[in-house]
Amino acid sequence: MTTTTAPAAGAVAPRHHTPVRRPSLLRLTGVEVRKLVDTRAGRWLMITIGLATAAIVTLQLIYAGDADQTFLNFFVPSLLPVSVLLPVLGILSITSEWSQRTALTTYALVPRRERVVAAKLIAVSLTALASVLTSLAVAAVGTLVASATGGAGTWQFDWSLILNAAVLQVTSVLMGAAFGLLLLNPPLAIVGYLLLPTLWGVLGEMVKPLRGPSEWLDTSKTMEPLFSSDAVTGGQWGRIAVSLLVWMVLPLAAGLFRTLRREVS
Amino acid sequence: MITVENLTKRYGPHPAVDDVSFQCEPGTVTGFLGPNGAGKSTTMRMICGLTTPTAGRATVSGHPYQELPNPGREVGVLLDASAQHAGRTGREALTLSAYTMGLDRREVAAKLDLVGLNAVAAKRRVRAYSLGMRQRLGLAHALLGDPRVLILDEPANGLDPEGIFWMRGLLRDFADRGGTVLLSSHLLREVEAVADRLVVIGGGRIVAQGDKNELLAGGGTVVRARDSAALRRALEVANLSAADSSEGLLVQADAEAVGQAAADAGVALAELRPASGGGLEQLFLTLTAGESTKEAVR
Numbered sequence: 309m310t311t312t313t314a315p316a317a318g319a320v321a322p323r324h325h326t327p328v329r330r331p332s333l334l335r336l337t338g339v340e341v342r343k344l345v346d347t348r349a350g351r352w353l354m355i356t357i358g359l360a361t362a363a364i365v366t367l368q369l370i371y372a373g374d375a376d377q378t379f380l381n382f383f384v385p386s387l388l389p390v391s392v393l394l395p396v397l398g399i400l401s402i403t404s405e406w407s408q409r410t411a412l413t414t415y416a417l418v419p420r421r422e423r424v425v426a427a428k429l430i431a432v433s434l435t436a437l438a439s440v441l442t443s444l445a446v447a448a449v450g451t452l453v454a455s456a457t458g459g460a461g462t463w464q465f466d467w468s469l470i471l472n473a474a475v476l477q478v479t480s481v482l483m484g485a486a487f488g489l490l491l492l493n494p495p496l497a498i499v500g501y502l503l504l505p506t507l508w509g510v511l512g513e514m515v516k517p518l519r520g521p522s523e524w525l526d527t528s529k530t531m532e533p534l535f536s537s538d539a540v541t542g543g544q545w546g547r548i549a550v551s552l553l554v555w556m557v558l559p560l561a562a563g564l565f566r567t568l569r570r571e572v573s
Numbered sequence: 574m575i576t577v578e579n580l581t582k583r584y585g586p587h588p589a590v591d592d593v594s595f596q597c598e599p600g601t602v603t604g605f606l607g608p609n610g611a612g613k614s615t616t617m618r619m620i621c622g623l624t625t626p627t628a629g630r631a632t633v634s635g636h637p638y639q640e641l642p643n644p645g646r647e648v649g650v651l652l653d654a655s656a657q658h659a660g661r662t663g664r665e666a667l668t669l670s671a672y673t674m675g676l677d678r679r680e681v682a683a684k685l686d687l688v689g690l691n692a693v694a695a696k697r698r699v700r701a702y703s704l705g706m707r708q709r710l711g712l713a714h715a716l717l718g719d720p721r722v723l724i725l726d727e728p729a730n731g732l733d734p735e736g737i738f739w740m741r742g743l744l745r746d747f748a749d750r751g752g753t754v755l756l757s758s759h760l761l762r763e764v765e766a767v768a769d770r771l772v773v774i775g776g777g778r779i780v781a782q783g784d785k786n787e788l789l790a791g792g793g794t795v796v797r798a799r800d801s802a803a804l805r806r807a808l809e810v811a812n813l814s815a816a817d818s819s820e821g822l823l824v825q826a827d828a829e830a831v832g833q834a835a836a837d838a839g840v841a842l843a844e845l846r847p848a849s850g851g852g853l854e855q856l857f858l859t860l861t862a863g864e865s866t867k868e869a870v871r
Contacts, residue, residue, distance in 0.1 A: 347660035409656035
């Protein structure tokens, strides 16, 4: 027996402590944010999201015409690669608990599973909002560089674009999380998330009777106005809402139901 | 204190756990024994609210697990040492839980130290841990919130003999200070050294439970003398039934009664000891023999 493994006297004595309170949602959200970045995979996903933004702006600086080098033209395209990567973050945040089997620990410490799920959804939404700030910052740097190197470097843009960007990125990450909750398996959820809406989009193009519904249900179509510099109309918001109901709210509800009932082992 | 009342879990028509009831009192270590697949882990998961029982209920410190406000502070759970994120360091895994429970960061270092994971090991990713190191990390995790109850599923699995010895001391110490321990194993010997009470499960049902000494004493006493005819007469006089066995005479009485009978008759003994393993080991081996024998031993 070595000294390192000798039980220190008193150290394992069960203490009688004052009544303990349950962890707040804020605390749980903090834990979930930390889980997003405390593994190599998570950290690299975050870094990749940041790099994608920077890469788009750099490409614009090199290849776009001088007149097109505006803040608006840096900001809007930088949203696209991020909106593709964020759902992966949402999926992994939910499914890694099951694939890495940490659910056993997580749900033993917080048996009210809906609180963990809520904390995860808040954590990934905060990440999505942070990505919008990153896009804004990188676009600002791009604009400064552009004005120094002969580009237009104009700052003119509509503030509603920031709201649109926030809606786009938060719903992207939540759609991913919803697929993760529903399928509870990383490869399945990622493939499902990438494949199903695309398949639906292709079908909408090919099959004539589906063209009408696809105007309302194909997220790649309904979300398009969020990228444009024109204000999003009420009708367009309606379509966004309907498509999100199908691709985000329904999987979230069904996934939550499944997660709450699933046996953890 | 853990109370299990009529817990039942069915997967389809097959009952994995069938009407299991037992209690673990403060100050005791309860050994939960059974062959692989007997329903030990399922029972423990149901106690911890991770599996919904088909019927029955379980409480920890008087409350259903789901109703404990901050379970980690009341009950330390180690159900599977391998269920840790391979990409996190040992320290990080504990830090996340410490933060969830609202504990001071210093607890993490204290518990890592307690289970013998040094600073180098704590900084390595769990992927690089041996099973023994994972068990130690899992134990540190279970002890993190200074709970009053410990629920450990096969904690000695993967530990070296020194580690098993160390863990027994730790659990004994924990119980002696008023803690409640429920400890599962498929190895009788492993549990025998530390448990006060035993609950034996086979095929999802409890086949024996009670005080360890009583259960183990069920096997009787082995006694041997150079003059075995005289010994046999002495036992007859004392009204003790004896049977031949490979090791000597097997008597259904404790060693004290047998020794007294021999002394009264003036027979010199060559050996006097409890029958090895006792009835429990026999029971246990019968359990592992297969499905058909399960009914027979009940």
